[in-house]
Amino acid sequence: MNIESFIKTENKIPVRKKAIINLLFTHGWIMDKINLELKNHDISIQQFNVLRILNGQKGKPANLSTIQERMVTKMSNTTRLVDKLIQKGYTTRTICPSNRRKVEITITQKGTEFLNIVSPIMDDFENKITSNLTEEDLDQLNIFLDQLRNQNFNS
Amino acid sequence: MNIESFIKTENKIPVRKKAIINLLFTHGWIMDKINLELKNHDISIQQFNVLRILNGQKGKPANLSTIQERMVTKMSNTTRLVDKLIQKGYTTRTICPSNRRKVEITITQKGTEFLNIVSPIMDDFENKITSNLTEEDLDQLNIFLDQLRNQNFNS
DNA sequence: AAACAACATTTGTATATACAAATATATAAT
DNA sequence: ATTATATATTTGTATATACAAATGTTGTTT
Numbered sequence: 001m002n003i004e005s006f007i008k009t010e011n012k013i014p015v016r017k018k019a020i021i022n023l024l025f026t027h028g029w030i031m032d033k034i035n036l037e038l039k040n041h042d043i044s045i046q047q048f049n050v051l052r053i054l055n056g057q058k059g060k061p062a063n064l065s066t067i068q069e070r071m072v073t074k075m076s077n078t079t080r081l082v083d084k085l086i087q088k089g090y091t092t093r094t095i096c097p098s099n100r101r102k103v104e105i106t107i108t109q110k111g112t113e114f115l116n117i118v119s120p121i122m123d124d125f126e127n128k129i130t131s132n133l134t135e136e137d138l139d140q141l142n143i144f145l146d147q148l149r150n151q152n153f154n155s
Numbered sequence: 156m157n158i159e160s161f162i163k164t165e166n167k168i169p170v171r172k173k174a175i176i177n178l179l180f181t182h183g184w185i186m187d188k189i190n191l192e193l194k195n196h197d198i199s200i201q202q203f204n205v206l207r208i209l210n211g212q213k214g215k216p217a218n219l220s221t222i223q224e225r226m227v228t229k230m231s232n233t234t235r236l237v238d239k240l241i242q243k244g245y246t247t248r249t250i251c252p253s254n255r256r257k258v259e260i261t262i263t264q265k266g267t268e269f270l271n272i273v274s275p276i277m278d279d280f281e282n283k284i285t286s287n288l289t290e291e292d293l294d295q296l297n298i299f300l301d302q303l304r305n306q307n308f309n310s
Numbered sequence: 311a312a313a314c315a316a317c318a319t320t321t322g323t324a325t326a327t328a329c330a331a332a333t334a335t336a337t338a339a340t
Numbered sequence: 341a342t343t344a345t346a347t348a349t350t351t352g353t354a355t356a357t358a359c360a361a362a363t364g365t366t367g368t369t370t
Contacts, residue, residue, distance in 0.1 A: 002301040006225050009211040016285040017278065019293045020185065022300045024200075027182035028227025029304050030175065035358085044326080045179075056164040064349065070161050072183025077327055079350055101335045101348040123172065130171040132302045138174045144296045145177045146157040147287045149184050190328085199356080219319065232357055234320055256318045256365045 030129065037125050041118050043088075046073060048122070050081050051090060051115050054107040061104035063096065090114055185284065192280050196273050198243075201228060203277070205236050206245060206270050209262040216259035218251065245269055 003022040007013065013021070034045050043051075053070050054062055068078045082105055085091040090111030096102035107115075130138060158177040162168065168176070189200050198206075208225050209217055223233045237260055240246040245266030251257035262270075285293060 001305060003297065007211075008225065011211075014278075015290050015293045015297065017281050019285055019288075019296055020281050022297050023178070023182060023185065025227055026300045026304055027178060030178065032227075046326085056162075056166075065347095070163065072180055072187075073326095074328060075348085076329080076350070076352095080326085096348095099336075099348085103349065123169075126172050126175050129306070130174055130303065132306055133174075133299060135170050137299055137302075138170045141174055141296070141299045142158065142170065142177050144288060144292055144299075145181045147292075148285065149181055150156060151284070151287055201356085220317095228356095229358060230318085231320070231322095231359080235356085251318095254318085254366075258319065 033129065034122075034125070037121065038118070041114075041121075043114075043118070044084075046071070046077075046081055047084055048118065050078075050085060050105075051107060051111055052119075054091060054105060055112065055115055057107075059106075061094075061106040063102050064105060065102075067105060085111070188284065189277075189280070192276065193273070196269075196276075198269075198273070199239075201226070201232075201236055202239055203273065205233075205240060205260075206262060206266055207274075209246060209260060210267065210270055212262075214261075216249075216261040218257050219260060220257075222260060240266070 003018060003025060004013065006025065007021065031045070038045060038048060049071055050067055053067055064075070064078055064082065067082075068075050071078065073081070082091060082093060086093060090108055092106050092108060094104050094106075096104050133141070158173060158180060159168065161180065162176065186200070193200060193203060204226055205222055208222050219230070219233055219237065222237075223230050226233065228236070237246060237248060241248060245263060247261050247263060249259050249261075251259050288296070
């Protein structure tokens with residue numbers, strides 16, 4: 001079902017407007033599915049993303065600001081995401097010795113084990129959700145999205 | 156800046172995973188900009204979307220479920236979105252005479268006037284945000300997104 | 311017609327997010 | 341050295357969203 005079938009307006013939608021609506025709509029669609037998948041494992045997509053970022057550090061801790069840069073959430077909420085992960089025993093937080101303003105977040109053994117269980121599930125999910133498109137299509141989609149964001153946007 | 160520059164992981168990300176991350180990331184990027192734009196007019200994107208849907212009705216009222224179908228939000232929150240719009244005087248809500256379970260939402264004169272001011276601003280915004288891509292690119296992007304959602308997704 | 315199921319919406323509530331202000335530390339300027 | 345400024349994170353709070361249960365109405369079964 002294409003995006004126009006949802007919007008159901010008589011007048012033709014300009015392609016630029018349609019693309020934005022389509023992006024936001026598809027995001028919502030994907031999020032619904034992802035949340036459904038992750039709910040079984042009692043974790044939110046944002047918490048999962050933090051764990052993935054920490055795992056990518058290969059043992060090295062990450063500062064809060066480093067985590068924040070790689071996500072689309074605000075600083076203050078990144079703090080609280082980490083709070084949740086600490087509660088679950090998946091990460092630790094210590095004050096950075098070289099700069100006591102900073103904070104070092106590290107994934108724990110338990111966090112790594114959790115990721116090892118959930119990551120394959122998410123991988124399958126991601127493969128399934130994109131199965132209608134070829135790898136070439138997806139390469140092109142990635143290029144489009146990168147281009148979209150690649151703007152000196154001053155307003 | 157492409158998506159891999161943000162994620163900054165040493166190991167190569169599979170294109171299917173990258174596409175999903177890119178979509179979610181781009182969504183966040185766009186939302187930040189849209190909210191910045193709409194904040195001046197004291198309205199949220201979701202409220203704005205409801206107004207757009209109602210405006211597309213050409214005077215005819217819309218049931219709550221009709222609005223909900225065309226959006227990515229839950230029923231219960233659609234009720235509250237309409238609450239907000241009523242508070243602002245942009246819509247009315249009356250019980251449907253033919254089926255008293257249903258409810259009829261209509262855009263008011265004030266709501267229409269508001270849309271007439273804000274819609275052109277959003278149009279400009281949407282043109283600007285997509286200006287790095289040609290219309291052909293965007294057609295293709297829309298096709299990809301439609302295909303992505305076009306699945307018998309049973310899990 | 312009474313009882314029950316289905317439908318459309320609303321309410322309650324817990325969690326998530328956005329925005330502003332506060333805290334604590336480090337760096338720079340006088 | 342003291343004051344001011346910048347940096348990194350946290351806290352407070354209002355708004356938004358998700359999920360489950362409740363309400364009121366209609367349609368269906370016995």
